[in-house]
Amino acid sequence: MTDVFPQPLTLSQVKEAAAGLMPTLEAELAALVRIPSIATEGFPIEPLFEAHDLIVDMLIAAGVPEIDDLQIPGKTAPVILATVPGPMGSPTVLMYSHYDVVPADDVELWDSPPFEPSKRDGAIYGRGTADSKANVISMIGALSLFNGAPPVTVKLVLEGQEEFGSPFDNYPPEAPELFAADAMVIADVGSVRPGSPTLTVALRGSAQVIVELTTLGADKHNGLYGGAAPDARLALIRALASLHDDNGDVAVDGLLREPWTGSSYTEDEFRTLAEIRDGLPLLGTGGIGERIWSGPAITVTGIDAPPVDGAVNAVASTARAVVNLRVHPRQPAADAQAALIRHLEALRPFGLQLTVTAGETGDGFAAAEGGPAFDAALSALSQSWGEPAGLMAGGGSIPLVMALDTAVPTAEKLLFGATDGYANIHGPNERVLLDELEKAVVAKALFFQEYAHTFEGKK
Structure with a gap:
């Protein structure tokens, strides 16, 4: 750990570095998607450990010096805990995602085999591309961009049993010291649509x-x-x-x-995403965001x-x-x-x-807005995408977010990721757009720098 904050990279330098990493990140994502890491009864557990080991190898290659496993009784795969020390006095950012996936029982509805990643139309198709292996890869990419020496201390928490309920959902309050951080990035979400950077600020x-x-x-x-x-x-x-x-x-x-005042789907977008039959009305009144989020x-x-x-x-x-x-x-x-x-x-x-x-x-979750990490995230997302970042909510719950909030209530919680509302997670032809993945890498790197700047000289 150094006591000197590194000279920040310019936006163009970050984007150029991320673009140079994309061939490697794309190959790593494809390798991870090939592994059917399904953590539920009736499926073999070996692929979960295979995915775990591959991620550990990727983290080592990215310069991560401290990698441990957290074993919780009842889990089929360990939680990866990794730490990359930042400069003395820098803030600590915890980053969470998961490497397990849901099954792909509807194989006949896929245009390509779900566990044989297929690249077409600027996207990689395959089960788990969006939920949530691209988010894992985006974290590795952001760390690689700094050659293992980011301007903040980074804690990685990557689990392998998120999709079907996990003892880990309730674990953080039992050992809050493991998750101590100034800010947390929960990367199990994405933007409202491609090209529209979005920070998720609430979960029902x-x-x-x-x-x-x-x-x-x-x-x-x-x-x-x-x-x-x-x-x-x-x-x-x-x-x-x-x-x-x-x-x-x-x-x-x-x-x-309450009315929803942030970003939201248009009615046409919602009809398309929900696959509502032509001519049928939607349920309820008010804005789409109000009906599905607030x-x-x-x-x-x-x-x-x-x-x-x-x-x-x-x-x-x-x-x-x-x-x-x-x-x-x-x-x-x-x-x-x-x-x-x-x-x-x-x-x-x-x-x-x-x-x-x-x-x-x-319980649901509502993030505190206006803190230094929140402002840094909005700025990073806006710069990476070249569009003002919006705020959205999630209609579904992520139990671990509430557990982390209970364990470390003082940490700012930020939800953003590499996917988008059209990714078709849990459905056939799940995909992640490579351009969105690249922008997510850039956004995380910029967030590290902007957030570090708020702490420079204060500790």
Whole structure:
């Protein structure tokens, strides 16, 4: 560790260096994508360790001097912990991403084999390109750009079981010293669209509820009893219909909803991304961002019912459904869940009382804005892309973000990455644009420099 801050590189120097690294980074990404590192039951664990070892080799080649593994009981692959010391007095930046991927069961929908990376139209296609191996590669690229001597101390946290739930989601508060940092870059997100640099500043929370009722001792022939015997399935359907108004807006009191003022998808973009059939209306009112980020969403994710094929003419004696609630980033998920339970318990569809059981909850996240790391990130993104950076939110949750926030509440949390809203993560033909990957490398390098400058001479 030196006590001298390095002379900052100019924007053109950073871009030139990143462009020179791209052939190597592209090859490294392709090598990583070839490994089917799926961390879920029913898949072999060997590819996870293969991906882990390859990343370690890449980090060594990038000049990373301190590489350790964090073994957590129940994990199938270790968490890579690596540190690159910066100058004395420089800030510490923790960078997080993951190297596991979801399966590619829909192989027939791919234009090329999911684990044989294919380069076409300025992109690399393959499972895990965008989620989130390109983000891992962008970190390695930023470190390589400084020949292993960045202007900040960098801590890397790269895990191998993010996609299907992990003990690591809850681990950081148990050992906060491992994750101590002045700022954190969570690179498991991307920009709203190609060419539009975006900082994600909020994530919705989530709450689960199971609602059920039993009305008869057993199913009864609907020709003999239908019309008077209380049908549990009809009552449940009536109750579930009360969760939304005629416009499709959530109709449950006590759920926070606010207008969204940052960047967002246009309606046409959203229709394309969601693959909505032509001529069909969207649910709800207000802006797209308000509906999918800064307001609640309720989805019936499961319901017990016999299939249409082979249906029996009977009055249902029991019915059950699971309801998922997405929660405003600043509303405690338990409070939102309680509001949903109150709504359901107050209902009496056809005079029948429902049984409502609380399921899992996970709080959302709202980043503090306006700090030195936040300002440095906005500046770095804007310079790299040549466009003013926007702010967006995420409709899904990243549990580890909340765990890191609990472990190190004083650290600024920044969410940005190498992918974009059209990357089709978890779907067929997942891809990352190489131009976006290069710009992400540049942005991380510029962020290191700009953030270091705010600390120079202060410690």
